Amino acid sequence: MESIKNKIDQLRKKILKYEYFYHKLDQPIVSDAEYDYLLSQLYSLELKNKQFITSDSPTQRIGSNLIDKFKKSVHFFPMLSLDNAFNLKGYLEFETRIKKLVSNSVVNYCCELKIDGIAVSLIYERGILTRASTRGDGYVGENITKNVYTIKSIPLILKGSKIPDRLEVRGEVFMLKSDFKSLNQTNKSNKEKFFSNPRNAAAGSLRQIDSKVTAARNLMFFAHGYGFFKGMEFIKTHYDRLMKLLEWGIPVNKNIFITSSYLEIFNFYKKFEKKRFFIDFDIDGIVIKVNSIELQKKIGFNAKHPRWAIAFKFSSKEIITRLNKVKFQVGRTGIITPVAYFDPIYISGVKIRKASLYNKNEIEKFQLCINDFVIVRRCGDVIPKIIRIIKNKSDNNSKKIIFPLFCPICGSKLLEDEKEKIVRCNSGLLCTAQKEKSLHHFFSKNALFINGLGPKIISKLIKKNLVNSPIDFFYLKKDDLKKIDKIGDKKSTKIISTIDQSRNTSLRNFIYALGIFSVGERIAEKLSERYESMDALIHSTLIELENIDGIGKIIAFNIFNYFSISKNRVLVIKLLKEIRFSVNRTKQKKYKKKFFIGKKIVLTGKFVSFSRSEIKNILIEFGAKILNKVSKSTDLLIYGENFGSKFFQARQLKIHMINEEELKIFLI
Structure with a gap:
């Protein structure tokens, strides 16, 4: 169970990092396909393990973070994101859910291209464009009205008759591939910012303070929906409403298909999966929506997605490359993870040079060798992943990969747990790799957080032999810290002060900080609720631990085993002399x-x-x-x-x- 929690935690960290680069810096470092698949993998894991869901998980919010330089616009109705399917099976599961919700009703679906752009909301008052905003977090977006005024394909005044007093149009702002190429060529000549893909360029263009810059970028727009359609309730289908928008002068992509057959939907998908490379704008899949507005209302929404629509994403390409080497990394808890390094490849504009092999079994399953030619895939499977090797292409220089018997860092004998399918170094803090990661963890945000004492400084302190275990940090002096590059009198004083502040903590945070294998924040919280003191926890029996709700035999054994090791008990006793627990507020x-x-x-x-x-x-x-x-x-x-x-x-x-x-x- 803890391995699942660790996987969830690692997925969250990756996704949050990618979101920061994507939304805050407009500099995506992974493809949309990889991001979407990682998010769907996290969503699936959390759905099966709801006890690990946290309020700050990327699955619990909609859209992007907001940028401070724009005024905020509150959406009249939430701009929800779409759920994703990555294969026919995923789509059929969506259809099955729909049929259960509408019982005997015949369901027609409206299929559209999924434009890879920036989602925006346009508000028309009596036919005049008065406000435009990004999706933002789904509830509040960035007001980009002045910039949208410069997009020629968006009408400032609607034409035709029976235009509602208030109309909200939703769609995608995007950049043509040809315009993107020209922009990068110009920017390269002028030594200006180079954009990694058209979507990135469109986002950067739309979020310009100077609307003249936006105007020069030649952005485009296609509508795909609406927030409200007051006075037009007699138009009963999604398709007919899109056609009405087109009649009023709002651009709608012409590639729309109505059907009730999943086979025809799949053919539509396959058709554009092939054609997408010949279209002058990026599409990353198709969107399938229940066409009947009445059925849409009946099916409804959840917190993140409309239940009546899904994005059927295209899979990324598979590319052949040569495996150069395998490195064996040592994690905080001693788990050895093999990582494959290969000749760099590009998939969806992202450079890839390595992929995790997860465990010893993965190497044995493939009978993988150095210099083998391998197929690497992104999206649709674990990302990035070696999915198979090409034996007939591999040459005589292939060298068998031998999983080490001894830790690559400290040299101690490795132990294999065949049941958990993991190989571990049990040296703990005697192993430099585990020491660094354990100390980073001990002083991390949800443990004994010390502001200003990040991983880089901790690593430097270890290299200078100033700290070897958590207790050493409480003996540090200003002069010790000043031995580290770029730490002067002011910063060393601040760090010593925050170390002193960290002496006051909660029992839960302290238990979590110890880094006991399989004890995350949730288990630490349960232990702090069950035991009044660390002494009581240290002397707890295996049976007592197993009887705590939510703690099974494996986790109970890991806790019991940790405190049965004398060096761990000695460390905890020393730490307890330096640390004061806050009174249990409960x-x-x-x-x-x-x-x-x-x-x-x-x-x-x-x-x-x-x-x-x-x-x-x-x-x-x-x-x-x-x-x-x-x-x-x-x-x-x-x-x-x-x-x-x-x-x-x-x-x-x-x-x-x-x-x-x-x-x-x-x-x-």
């Missing part, structure tokens, strides 16, 4: 706690007296569940300064709300 405020027990709480805005993570930790201790989205099931909204759309949603749903000052009354 017991200290027994009466006030009752207010929060079992409540589903959403936070919004900026808090002055507490950080958001502090408030979350306190409320979780009080028995609350922290959610990321407001819904009818939300019990309480706590808001700070500069609150966003969640506040208005909660007010509309008549959800109980308190501000930061009112919250403090419960916490004092």
Whole structure:
């Protein structure tokens, strides 16, 4: 179970990193196909393991982060993203869900091309374009009205008759491949920013402070939907509504297909999977929507997606390359992971030079050798992944890959767990690789966080032999820190101060910081609820641990085994002399706690007296569940300064709300 949690945590970290580069910097470092598949993999894992879902998971929010340089626009209705299918089986599962929801109704589907662009909302008041905004987080977008005015394919005034007093059009802003190529050539000549793909160029162009720059980029637009269509309710199908938009002068892509047959849908998909390379704009799949508006309403939405629509994504290409070497990496808990390095290849504009081989079994399954020619795929399987080798193309220089018997870092004998299919180094802090990662973990954000003491500084302290275990950090002096490059008197003083602050922590954070194999934040929280002190936990029996709800035999054994090792007990006892645990608020405020027990709480805005993570930790201790989205099931909204759309949603749903000052009354 912990291996699943670790996989979920690693997926989240990757996705959040990719989102930062994609949305904040307009510099994607992976293909959309890889991002989509990683997100779908995370969604699938969380669906099967709901106990690991956190409010800050990428699956629990819609769209992108907002950029501060634009004013914000609250959407009249949420701009939800689409669920994805990556193969025919995934699409058929979507159809099966639809049939269950509409029972005996005959369902026609409207198939459209999925334009790889920037989702925008256009508001027309009495036929005049008055506002344009990006999707943003789905509820609040960036106001880009001035820039959209410069896009020639978007009409400023609608033509024709019976135009609604208010109309919201939704669609994609994109750049033609030919214009993208010209832009990069010009930028290269002028030594300006080079864009990695047309979607990236369109995003950068649309988010210009100077609308003249946007105007020069020749952006395009296709409509694919609407937020409201007031006064036109008599138009009963999605297709007919798109045709009405076209009649009013709003561009709609002509490649639309209506059918009730999954075979015809799949043929439409295959047709454009081949044609996409010959079209002058990027498409990354097709979108299939229930055509009947009445059935759409009946089928409804979930928190992230309309249930009546799905994006059927194209798979990325498979490319042949030569395997050059395999390195064996040592993780924080000692797990040995083989990583394949091959001649660099490009898939969907992304350079790939390595792929995880996961474990010893993967090498043996393929009978993989150095200098073998391998096929690498992205999307549709684990990404990136070696899916097979080409034996007849491999030459006589092939060398068998031998999984090491000893740790590549510290030289200690490796132990193989055939049941878990893992090979581990059990040297712990005696192994430099584990030491670095363990110390990074010990002082990470949800453990004993020390502001200013990041992985780079910790690694330098280890190399200079100033620290070898967590206890050494509490003995550090200013002069020790000043031995590290770029750390002067001011910074060393600040770090020593934050180290002192970290001495005050919670039992849960301390347990998590120890890095016990298979003990993540959730298990640490359960242990802190069960045991009043570290001493009680250290002396717990295997049977006691197994009887804790949510802790099975494997995790119980890992905890028991950790404290049965004398060097671990000695380290914990030393640390307990330096660390003070905060009073258990759950017991200290027994009466006030009752207010929060079992409540589903959403936070919004900026808090002055507490950080958001502090408030979350306190409320979780009080028995609350922290959610990321407001819904009818939300019990309480706590808001700070500069609150966003969640506040208005909660007010509309008549959800109980308190501000930061009112919250403090419960916490004092």
